[in-house]
Amino acid sequence: MQLRVPATWVSLLLCLSVHAEEVSLGSQAAKIVPEQVAVLTLSERGIVTDFADPGSRLQQGAVIARVNKDKLEQEKEDMELQLARERINKKDELRKLEAEKRKIEFYLNLTDGERKFAKDLMPSSGETPTPDSLADLKERMDLLKRELSTLERRKRTEWESKNESCTLKMPFDGRLQYNVTLPQDKSKPFENTGMVHSFATACDDSAYYITISINRSEFTQLPAENFRAEVKLPANRILRGSYAFRRVERSHSGGDMLVYFFKLPAEDHEVAHTMLGSNARATLIYNAGEGVQRVRKAALAAHPEASRCENWEELVAVAYPGYNIVIIAERDIIISPDSAPAASDRP
Numbered sequence: 001m002q003l004r005v006p007a008t009w010v011s012l013l014l015c016l017s018v019h020a021e022e023v024s025l026g027s028q029a030a031k032i033v034p035e036q037v038a039v040l041t042l043s044e045r046g047i048v049t050d051f052a053d054p055g056s057r058l059q060q061g062a063v064i065a066r067v068n069k070d071k072l073e074q075e076k077e078d079m080e081l082q083l084a085r086e087r088i089n090k091k092d093e094l095r096k097l098e099a100e101k102r103k104i105e106f107y108l109n110l111t112d113g114e115r116k117f118a119k120d121l122m123p124s125s126g127e128t129p130t131p132d133s134l135a136d137l138k139e140r141m142d143l144l145k146r147e148l149s150t151l152e153r154r155k156r157t158e159w160e161s162k163n164e165s166c167t168l169k170m171p172f173d174g175r176l177q178y179n180v181t182l183p184q185d186k187s188k189p190f191e192n193t194g195m196v197h198s199f200a201t202a203c204d205d206s207a208y209y210i211t212i213s214i215n216r217s218e219f220t221q222l223p224a225e226n227f228r229a230e231v232k233l234p235a236n237r238i239l240r241g242s243y244a245f246r247r248v249e250r251s252h253s254g255g256d257m258l259v260y261f262f263k264l265p266a267e268d269h270e271v272a273h274t275m276l277g278s279n280a281r282a283t284l285i286y287n288a289g290e291g292v293q294r295v296r297k298a299a300l301a302a303h304p305e306a307s308r309c310e311n312w313e314e315l316v317a318v319a320y321p322g323y324n325i326v327i328i329a330e331r332d333i334i335i336s337p338d339s340a341p342a343a344s345d346r347p
Contacts, residue, residue, distance in 0.1 A: 022287050023294055025219065026330030028212045030231060030282035032239075032275040033261075035204040036172065042067050043165040045194045054178055057205070058170045064200060065168040067192055072163050079155050090148045097141050104129040104137065174204040175273070208272035210241040210262040210282050213251075218328065219286075220258060226287040229262040231280050239268055288326055292336045295320070300333065 046068035241262025309315040
């Protein structure tokens, strides 16, 4: 049987509804996060030096710590000495081969009669020189040169790689926070015993965001660009973030969650930086557009037919014939007439 609502009730409820483009969707758990964060660890145990000033803004590539610097410098000196010895040894071998090469070339240029009197030009192996033996000798000389060049390049590459792994650098422009207690006197050594998993944290301060995890399907189906977020601060200050993007992230419990990012203006970056790591509450606000109305849930629940309806959808259909629900918020319900497109249908 179709329910008939007295015209006086429809008029009363319409009076209780107000036109509203923006509506609060309630308070949500939120975090303030920077553009990106990198947790930096030390590659090995040892003495740490060359600390950067965490109070200043650092550029990408700036050195923030070195581990075993003196040890690496000593290893570099030892490497250079080893290469110098190898270079001398290879040069001695090359000189010997060069002398043998000249003998073979001279021998091959002699006539058969002259070769009978050139026994002293025979190679150390005692074999009669041939063009093939000369080619083999040249190949050995080229191999020695390549071995020396390869050895130097490999040794230096190995040292550079180790030095790079023992040098912590800023991965991007931004701010730095050491996660260990450093000695006040920088001349005193700081030893990494391997017990610290996170040595420092780098923060890209080019942008800051209010982040909110939204898991209600009726909210996630709405145009994301119509959302914004606000975080109240002391002294009546408010951080206001505009929608930037959303992405799926892994929660601490191991499940997936859809996180919305609301970008803060540059003038709020300093305040936002002081809130990193803290828990916040943000008000999620949605711009429903023109032609919509906000109805108080309390007023709608007082409708005489409310007890016969199982949900808000049924009650709105009775109390507001010709209207559709756009959003069911914390205290309000946003409705729009059938002729107006729902927020989820607008591009």
